[in-house]
Each structure stands twice: as structure tokens, then as C-alpha cells.
Amino acid sequence: MRLLLALVLFLLPAAAMGHELRPAIVTLSLGDGAQLFVDVNLEAELAGIGGNHDDTDTAPEAAIYDGYRAMPPDQLVQLVRQSGFDLTELAQVEVDGVVASFEVDNITVPREDNLELPRQSVVSLSGVLPDGETGRLIWNGQVEVIIRIDDAAGEAIHQEFLLSMSASQPFDLAGAAPQSLASVVSSYIVIGFEHIIPKGWDHILFVVGLFLLAARAGPLIWQITAFTLAHTVTLALATLDVISLPAAIVEPLIALSITYVCVENVLTNRMTPWRPVVVFLFGLLHGLGFAGVLGEVGLSTQHFVASLIAFNVGVELGQLAVITICFLAVGIWFRNRTWYRQVIVIPASVVIGLVGLWWFIERTVLA
Known part of the structure; x- marks a missing residue:
């Protein structure tokens, strides 16, 4: 229970996103x-x-x-x-x-x-x-x-x-x-990583939600691959002005994606066949959210493709860092325990799901 309490206390600050400091x-x-x-x-x-x-x-x-x-x-x-x-x-x-x-x-x-x-x-x-x-x-x-x-x-x-x-x-x-190309790449990798850690709490909680139902490499890789492919596609298309959705639509839906994943974590104890498909669809939304950041920052005109790829690499490194932290914190130690689901997965999913629901309300009803 102490571990659970620590996890809850770690996640609760994410609910106070109203006064988030942006670069x-x-x-x-x-x-x-x-x-x-x-x-x-x-x-x-x-x-x-x-x-x-x-x-x-x-x-x-x-x-x-x-x-x-x-x-x-x-x-x-x-x-x-x-x-x-x-x-x-x-x-x-x-x-x-x-x-x-x-x-x-x-x-x-x-x-x-x-x-x-x-x-x-x-x-x-x-x-x-x-x-x-x-x-x-x-x-x-x-x-x-x-x-x-x-x-x-x-x-x-x-x-x-x-x-x-x-x-x-x-x-x-x-x-x-x-x-130089090297300077552009390194700069955009940092920008992409920063958008996940420490600034991207909505993306962090979504990735944590994926981890909770699949604390083993195989199922987790399927989900992360689907998520990565999806947000890479919409990030590129949105950056090239092929598709566009206002933040007033994208941000609430991203919040709901967090809640959906966590509800499914509570209702099932295994990864369903449709889970990677759902994650892919939600990844499309998250890609539009990443594009909003790039829209503010802008891409290097001389190294357009390189800066776009570098930003995406930074995002992926941030996501991998989140997964690594989850594995080191609970995955490798407790995933085989009989109480893992009852003590870790379900309570943490409830907390994260409520945070996502609150963000949805905050971004719609209270906006």
C-alpha cells in the first residue's frame, strides 16, 4: 500500500495543469x-x-x-x-x-x-x-x-x-x-523530448496507461509501435498543412483517450485484439497535439525533414524514458506477483483515468 500511495502522490500534481509553465x-x-x-x-x-x-x-x-x-x-x-x-x-x-x-x-x-x-x-x-x-x-x-x-x-x-x-x-x-545539420537535429531532439518530459503530462499518463495493462515487452511493444506510427503520420501531415484540427477539439479528445485506456485497464486483465487498433487511433490525436507544439516553434526551413524527424525522435526518447521509469519502479519487481493487478494496475488506472476525465471537463465545460 505504501507503493500505491507513492504512485498516487506522484500522479496527483498532473491534475493541476491549469497553471502549466510553457517555454x-x-x-x-x-x-x-x-x-x-x-x-x-x-x-x-x-x-x-x-x-x-x-x-x-x-x-x-x-x-x-x-x-x-x-x-x-x-x-x-x-x-x-x-x-x-x-x-x-x-x-x-x-x-x-x-x-x-x-x-x-x-x-x-x-x-x-x-x-x-x-x-x-x-x-x-x-x-x-x-x-x-x-x-x-x-x-x-x-x-x-x-x-x-x-x-x-x-x-x-x-x-x-x-x-x-x-x-x-x-x-x-x-x-x-x-x-549546421547537427545543430538543428540536436536542438529539435531536445524540444521533442522536453514536450514529453517534463511538460507533456497528458502524453506521459497515456503511455503509463498503456504500460499498466502490458508490463511485459511483447504486448507493450505492439501498443507503442501502433502509437508511434500513428502520431508520426499525423505529425507529418499536420506540419505539411495537409490536415488541421483546432486545439479546442484535439486537447479534450486527448484527455478522453487517457480515460478510455484506463477504463479498459480496469475492465480487462489482458490486452484485447483491438487494443493496438484503438491505440493507433488515439495516436493520431496525439500526433495533432505534437503538431501544435511544432506550429508554435516552427521547423528549420533549410533542414525541414531533418528537424521534423529529430523532433519525433525526441518525442520517442521521452516516451521510452517514461516506460523505462515504469519498468524500474514497478514492472520488473512486481509484475509477477499475484496482487500486482489489484494493488497496482487497477488503483493507478482509476487515478489516471480520473485525471484524464478532469482534464476533459476543464478543456470543455470550464474552458
């Missing part, structure tokens, strides 16, 4: 001048909540964050302008060792009346870069960030994933030396 996205657009677009959770930055918290509710500054989140957009903008919080220091551009000067043009805070949902604001800045050939982007924000450097034609010459308080690799401002 920021910074785009530097080069041309006659230079423009910076910083897509960031301003409330978290103002409160000083870093990326070491997956959810703002777990941070000591949670009450401060909630106060900022309750503010209407115009009031939050006014607070930012009057607080002395220097938005020009969030993302800085360094050219041959000289920091460029930028000014804030606009702060756009979306109206989101459901206070349980985070909101990403966009800060637009403009400036003139010093003369030089090599640039670096310095990120001083509290959360992780995905950066994109576009040349004057709007083509990406550099993309990278950065931790908080860090700087990018050097990039050629003239675009004469585009980002």
Missing part, C-alpha cells in the same frame, strides 16, 4: 533594422517563477502569480510599464561582443477569462544591431526558451533550445553560414 519563444527578425518578438508568460516572469516548476501552483510565489493572472490585460500591461521590470533585458542580442539596444514597441496580453489557463503575452521590440558578423542571443528569462533567428527574407538561419539564464551558440548575421 518562451523568441524570434529575432533581421532586416534594415531588427525586431524581437518575445512570446512569454509575463505573470510568471513578474512573479519570479522559474522553469524548475512545471506548474505555478507548486512555486512559493504562487499567490503573487495568481494575483497577476487575475488582472485584465490592460491592467497587467500598465503594471509592467510602471513596475520598473525591464522587458528589454529579457532577451538581448549581442553582436561581436556588443549588446544591441532595443526599445519596446508593444505588449500584447491576450484576454483569457478562464483563470485556470495560463496566457502567453507577446512583447514586440525594435532596434538597430551594431556592425558585426556574428551574433548571439542572451536569454535572461526565468523559463526555458526556444529561439529562432530569421534573415531579411524571413528564412530561419538559426534555431535553438535554451535553458533559463543562458546564451545561444554564435550565428552568422549575414546568413552566409546557416545553422
Whole structure:
């Protein structure tokens, strides 16, 4: 029972996804001048909540964050302008060792009346870069960030994933030396992995649900293969704009997929013949969810296929890490015990299924 209690306590934080912290996205657009677009959770930055918290509710500054989140957009903008919080220091551009000067043009805070949902604001800045050939982007924000450097034609010459308080690799401002294939691949693998661990709680719980009914390699491989093939197909098709579904439809259905898998775990003690087919269909939905992330980040224009594959590899590595953790935590130790199903599989499936059901309600009725 202690093991079960530990598992439940581990899963319960996933239910508090309303204040999830997402990575920021910074785009530097080069041309006659230079423009910076910083897509960031301003409330978290103002409160000083870093990326070491997956959810703002777990941070000591949670009450401060909630106060900022309750503010209407115009009031939050006014607070930012009057607080002395220097938005020009969030993302800085360094050219041959000289920091460029930028000014804030606009702060756009979306109206989101459901206070349980985070909101990403966009800060637009403009400036003139010093003369030089090599640039670096310095990120001083509290959360992780995905950066994109576009040349004057709007083509990406550099993309990278950065931790908080860090700087990018050097990039050629003239675009004469585009980002290497190896750099693109490594960056997108990290982005894909991060979308599963630690940010992708809905995908994590779905994979855990698959594991619970099949804690042996054979049946689990069938399910994971079906899931992988499905989300690879829809990820590619959605990225190529062949298919598209709004997040308002995809996200609730992903939540229901978690609940369905867990209900089946409770009702049967073996993998049914139709289970891989059902998992494949749900994998199509999860692929559309992955595509939403890539839609925000964008793909490398020069290495489009490589960046798409690398993102998918990162996702798979994240899923394999989840499965490995499950095997090490309970699978290899207890799967052959007579009480395994009653003490581990059924209670854990009930908890995860209820979390999925709550997310469905949160994403539909409470949205």
C-alpha cells in the first residue's frame, strides 16, 4: 500500500495543469533594422517563477502569480510599464561582443477569462544591431526558451533550445553560414523530448496507461509501435498543412483517450485484439497535439525533414524514458506477483483515468 500511495502522490500534481509553465519563444527578425518578438508568460516572469516548476501552483510565489493572472490585460500591461521590470533585458542580442539596444514597441496580453489557463503575452521590440558578423542571443528569462533567428527574407538561419539564464551558440548575421545539420537535429531532439518530459503530462499518463495493462515487452511493444506510427503520420501531415484540427477539439479528445485506456485497464486483465487498433487511433490525436507544439516553434526551413524527424525522435526518447521509469519502479519487481493487478494496475488506472476525465471537463465545460 505504501507503493500505491507513492504512485498516487506522484500522479496527483498532473491534475493541476491549469497553471502549466510553457517555454518562451523568441524570434529575432533581421532586416534594415531588427525586431524581437518575445512570446512569454509575463505573470510568471513578474512573479519570479522559474522553469524548475512545471506548474505555478507548486512555486512559493504562487499567490503573487495568481494575483497577476487575475488582472485584465490592460491592467497587467500598465503594471509592467510602471513596475520598473525591464522587458528589454529579457532577451538581448549581442553582436561581436556588443549588446544591441532595443526599445519596446508593444505588449500584447491576450484576454483569457478562464483563470485556470495560463496566457502567453507577446512583447514586440525594435532596434538597430551594431556592425558585426556574428551574433548571439542572451536569454535572461526565468523559463526555458526556444529561439529562432530569421534573415531579411524571413528564412530561419538559426534555431535553438535554451535553458533559463543562458546564451545561444554564435550565428552568422549575414546568413552566409546557416545553422549546421547537427545543430538543428540536436536542438529539435531536445524540444521533442522536453514536450514529453517534463511538460507533456497528458502524453506521459497515456503511455503509463498503456504500460499498466502490458508490463511485459511483447504486448507493450505492439501498443507503442501502433502509437508511434500513428502520431508520426499525423505529425507529418499536420506540419505539411495537409490536415488541421483546432486545439479546442484535439486537447479534450486527448484527455478522453487517457480515460478510455484506463477504463479498459480496469475492465480487462489482458490486452484485447483491438487494443493496438484503438491505440493507433488515439495516436493520431496525439500526433495533432505534437503538431501544435511544432506550429508554435516552427521547423528549420533549410533542414525541414531533418528537424521534423529529430523532433519525433525526441518525442520517442521521452516516451521510452517514461516506460523505462515504469519498468524500474514497478514492472520488473512486481509484475509477477499475484496482487500486482489489484494493488497496482487497477488503483493507478482509476487515478489516471480520473485525471484524464478532469482534464476533459476543464478543456470543455470550464474552458
